[in-house]
Amino acid sequence: MMRSTPAFMLAALLLGCGGSGAYKEPTGTIPFDPNRPTLGSPGTVQPYTGSNKFVLEAQTSMPTGLELQRKVILRTCGPTNGVCHNQKEYPDMHTTGTFASVINAPCNLQPGTYSSVFDRCERLGDRFKIEDSAFKENEIGWYEVIVGAYVEYKDDETPPSDAAGVHLHLRDPVPPELLKYHWGAGTFLRNFINAQGNVESLSFAKFNTRWWVLDDGRHLYGEVHDYQAGDVEALQSAGIIQGDQNRNGTFGARQGKSVPLINPGNPEESYLVARLRGHMQADPIPGTRMPLANQPPSVTDMLALMCFIQGLDPNATQWNLSSPIDYANCPYTANPEALSLVGAGVHWSDRVWPILQSSCGGCHGGSTPQAGLDMLSPGAWTRLQNFASENPNLKLIDPGRPEKSYLWLKLAGDGSISGSRMPLDPLNSGSRTLPQDQLDSIQTWILAGALND
Ligand code: HEC
Incomplete structure (x- = not known):
């Protein structure tokens, strides 16, 4: 994993909350201040x-x-x-x-692991280009340094995807007509706000080596000779901003959702x-x-x-x-x-709906669902936002308020309901109650806003 504190300091500069606005080349580890x-x-x-x-x-x-x-x-x-x-x-x-x-x-600038980064926390990534080549600027999705001894690959060989060295994963594939490797200064670029308040694209780090195009053209591999270890360290401490920090293929900021x-x-x-x-x-x-x-x-x-x-x-x-x-x-x-945060861990899709499907779907599903209420087929969550047919003053589910949610009142056997407590249990010619943990889940889900999540 790369270090992110310097990235924050740069971000702070960009945001205008961490410095005078004039860009200074970052060096080494910048203390959090x-x-x-x-x-x-x-x-x-x-x-x-x-x-x-x-x-x-x-x-x-x-x-x-x-x-x-x-x-x-x-x-x-x-x-x-x-x-x-x-x-x-x-x-x-x-x-x-x-x-x-x-x-x-x-x-999310200092996540424990990259996969714990929320897409909407991702920012515009830094850009990369190779000087003096046909290589166009390309946004960096994520990058990684794989540690190991230098291996020399011949011109007609293809390095493995996990070769020791610097790996950049780009947003756009490198055009296929470009050579499979390029010698040159790999240059890392970022937009800065200069003292006049204008946006300026500046190179903040360079790494000179042979860059190979691997896999689907989105993967660049930079060889690292043993004597270049210090350069790689400098590169890492520059705090490269990754546009797809969680490596899931979605560039959060690109989608305008940061x-x-x-x-x-x-x-x-x-x-x-x-x-x-x-x-x-x-x-x-x-x-x-x-x-x-x-x-x-x-x-x-x-x-x-x-x-x-x-x-x-x-x-x-x-x-x-x-x-x-x-x-x-x-x-x-x-x-x-x-x-209330009480039920925030209970989700519709993995907890509430499966209970309704298995305990209620037998009657509330198919072509003629009981009371016109289908909880079995897709769209069940939307249908639960309707008013109850047995009580047009109440919705089946009133987010945040179980006591106003007719479905909940039917489950609880509240005195105000028409008909029977649910679920009906024809085998015992009456009703039964759901197990307490299932009732608790449904109640907390409603309390937490009855999200379709
Ligand atoms: C064995 C069949 C059966 C099962 C199982 C069953 N129901 Fe029902 N449900 C009915 C019948 C019949 C009605 C209409 C008569 C009544 O309300 O007693 C009804 C009515 C309802 C209504 C009223 C709908 C409205 O729009 O007014 C709700 C809410 C409801 N059930 C919820 C549930 C829930 C939640 C479950 C599962 C935990 C469930 N039911 C399980 C047969 C069943």
């Missing part, structure tokens, strides 16, 4: 005057981002988890100043929130859900976090954590319970 952002003046908001107990509690205990950082972020960030690290690692949220600096900062850790004004597309929930919209987040060991955020904690992010001005460049959180205008106050 986040800039403390200068703060704008705190704003004022009208207080929430409703009666929801979660909102009132959040407003009292977490009136501003400062308390949020101290009471939620700091507690949630343990030494063992991967969302918030200590000051040596990225991202650093252990002080209010550094917490503010993760607003709009790229996510998300920051905290996305001002947009909590639903903030990686920090997604990491706590285990998903962003319907996309599962790879890796373990956070926090691992510490007490997970409560509904009140989540409400403060969501309303804090919601209230950040997306067009600002600095944010003052001592500004009051605007609970009065925060849409999440309409239904704070839906923010």
Whole structure:
């Protein structure tokens, strides 16, 4: 694995939050020393005057981002988890100043393994070209250095895909008419914002060797002679940005979907929130859900976090954590319970739907499903968003609210239902109840927003 801290520092330069803006050639290992952002003046908001107990509690205990950082972020960030690290690692949220600096900062820069990188955390990769050759600039998807002794390959040989040396995996295949190898200075390019604020493409690293085109033309292999070990180390410490960091073929940033850790004004597309929930919209987040060991955020904690992010001005460049959180205008106050993280590990596709198919599909499936409700065939999730035929005031599933979800009431045998408790059990001419663990899963899935995930 390559080191990523220098990449962050460069990213910080690009974002304008880590330096003066003038580009300096990175050398060696750059220590993590986040800039403390200068703060704008705190704003004022009208207080929430409703009666929801979660909102009132959040407003009292977490009136501003400062308390949020101290009471939620700091507690949630343990030494063992991967969302918030200590000051040596990225991202650093252990002080209010550094917490503010993760607003709009790229996510997932220091992953444990490449496969745990979320596509939407990927950024535009650096580009590569070979000077003095017909080789066009090409985005780097991912790269790897395979350590081993130098082997000399003859002109008519083809090095193996795992030959010792530098391997670059490119976004676009090299045109087939190009030679199978090229001698030359492999040049790594990145866009920088110069002191005048203009975008400039600069070469930030070079590696001179023989480059072979392997496999499908997207794979370049650079030979490394034993005396070049130092050059390779320098290359690695330059922190090459990989456009397909998780190596799954999707270039997240290319698809215009890159998300920051905290996305001002947009909590639903903030990686920090997604990491706590285990998903962003319907996309599962790879890796373990956070926090691992510490007490997970409560509904009140989540409400403060969501309303804090919601209230950040997306067009600002600095944010003052001592500004009051605007609970009065925060849409999440309409239904704070839906923010509960309790059921966030229960998914429709691998848990809830299989229960419904096997326990209910026998009657609620086929050409004439009972009560007109088909839970067996594809599209079941969509059909569950409808109103119940037995009670047109209630939806079958009301995300976040089992007590308003008719399907749940039928399972629980609630006194308000028409007909029988479900599932019917014709063999015993009555009803039975689902096993408790299945009921718990369905209930927590509804509480967590009944996602189609
Ligand atoms: C043996 C057949 C049978 C099984 C198994 C069965 N149901 Fe039913 N279900 C019915 C019948 C018949 C009705 C209509 C009469 C009633 O509600 O008692 C019905 C009605 C319903 C309704 C009302 C639909 C509406 O739109 O108002 C829901 C919800 C429901 N069932 C859920 C379930 C669930 C969830 C399961 C599985 C855990 C299940 N059922 C298993 C036979 C069955």
